[in-house]
Amino acid sequence: MKSQILHIFKNDVRHLWREIVLMAAIVIAYGWQQSSHPQEPAIFGSSAGFSISGQILSLLVPLCFIFLILRAVYAECPVGDRQFWVTRPYDWRQLLTEKILFLVAFVNLPLFVLQAFLLWHTGFGPARYISALLEFQWHWLLFVILPVGTLAVVTAGIGQFVLSLLGVLLYLIVIGTLMMKVPNIGVEGASGIPTVITTYGIYAAGIAVVLWQYARRSTVRSRAVLLGVAAAITILFAATPYRAVITHIYPVPVPGSTLPVQLAFDLTKPASLKGGYFEENKVHIMLPLLVSGIAEGSKVSVSGKLARIEVPGGPRWDSGWQAQGENLLPSRPRTSEIFALEKDFFERVKSMPANVHLTLALTPARAVEVERVVAGPGPFSFPGDGRCFFSSFARNRAVCFFPPQKTQSMLLSAKSEEITCKPGEDAKPLPAGTIAYGWVWQMGDFGLNPVSASALELSDLGELDARTFHRGVCPGTALTVYTGWREGPRYRTDLEINGIHLTDYKLDDSPEPGGFGVMVP
Secondary structure (H helix, E strand, C coil): CHHHHHHHHHHHHHHCHHHHHHHHHHHHHHHHHHHHCCCHHHHCCCHHHCCHHHHHHHHHHHHHHHHHHHHHHHHCCCCCCCCHHHHCCCCHHHHHHHHHHHHHHHHHHHHHHHHHHHHHHHCCCHHHHHHHHHHHHHHHHHHHHHHHHHHHHCCCCHHHHHHHHHHHHHHHHHHHHHHHHCCCCCCCCCCHHHHHHHHHHHHHHHHHHHHHHHHHCCHHHHHHHHHHHHHHHHHHHHHCCHHHHHHHHCCCCCCCCCCCCEEEECCCCCCCCECCCCCCCEEEEEEEEEEECCCCCEEEEEEEEEEEEECCCCCEEECCCEEEEEEECCCCCEEEEEEEEEHHHHHHHCCCCEEEEEEEEEEEEEEEEEEEEECCCCCEEECCCEEEEECCCCCCCEEEEECCCCCCEEEEEEEHHHCCCCCCCCCECCCCCCEEEEEEECCCECCCECCEEEEECCCECCCCCCCCECCCCCCCCEEEEEEEEEECCCEEEEEEEEEECHHHHECECCCCCCCCCCCCC
């Protein structure tokens, strides 16, 4: 049996050596490009950081791997019964084992070496992050190798594969558009159950189809399984009772319990009603809220919102649950919630006193680790094994590189007295007592580069206009960094706002001259 696996493996290498050499060349070029060109211009949005070669290579590496997977599968195509390999004494188990071995040798192994090199070049010892590198391999198996292999074993060649892939993309676009029409689906956690079922169902179907094709080569049945799974996914997401799920995930807190945040309607009418959320036949209402009680080192995420508007003796309106990604933070006493009403409804009730029932789905969290970091003039360390330095491409901007890890975000804060930046001609110093916040997001590069990069910036200045005041991090600036967020019990809270006139809270959504506004649902 081993001799048969080795025999097929040698045949594949002999017939696909050109593809293997091309793949190796592209991977080496990508590794050289990533290690030889600074990334901070692109991070800061500078046109100088746009590297056409880097963009192309980032696409070519996965495309090259996908092409190699297809060539390996089609070398002994499991579709049909007139292939050369069917006439040979090949055992399907040995053939499938050889294909897996081939992909490990020429997809997983080169990717592993590439990522280890990029870690080493950035100054991170690869040996410390073996588990993270193996996790990258697992993700590639689930999100690239298995899906591509599944489509390959039910198609007779690259032409059919491309047509099938276009069909899959069209299906994803259609189902994504339909999901946007499904009420209440966007709230964090609402689609958790159908997502888990869908994920495991897709993986199980992919594995079953690959095994079935190599064992029986029953292409019609295999394709029927995949189409059935696609139909089941659509039905599952459309039929899930999201309101009931949200009610279960975000229960009403027990009476008398201490809540991580207190919210109240702000009776002071907004000083500015500038909108910019222009939508045809829509009117946007902004409800101002007072925020208090958030402990230092904590945050409360507004995971979803729902508003019901009633006019005594008049019509009613229900927004349905809408997704929200706002974080409520300490020292931020005010926030607001914006809803899009149908223009016809607004015109009917704008002159009447309205009662608004506002419900918010909240997710509190507290930082497990709090560290103080002083930005040094030269390279300086950062929590999460980060390595930071000030960029030569942007004034008062620092960039940090991080190895692969579980932490996805870090919260920064600094008092105005601790910010050492000298304001330029186009920026004023922050008023005394101001606390500025910023986020560090760790994001990779198409799953290729395990080193993530992020800029240090204090972009949240509360009610101050960030375009007017200085928000940079300079050498000597003292930062408080909150990491390792631990979520508390989720809950929902209700606010009753009675007797308001919606015209007092209507945003001016007129598009600015020469521009336009976009409201993302």
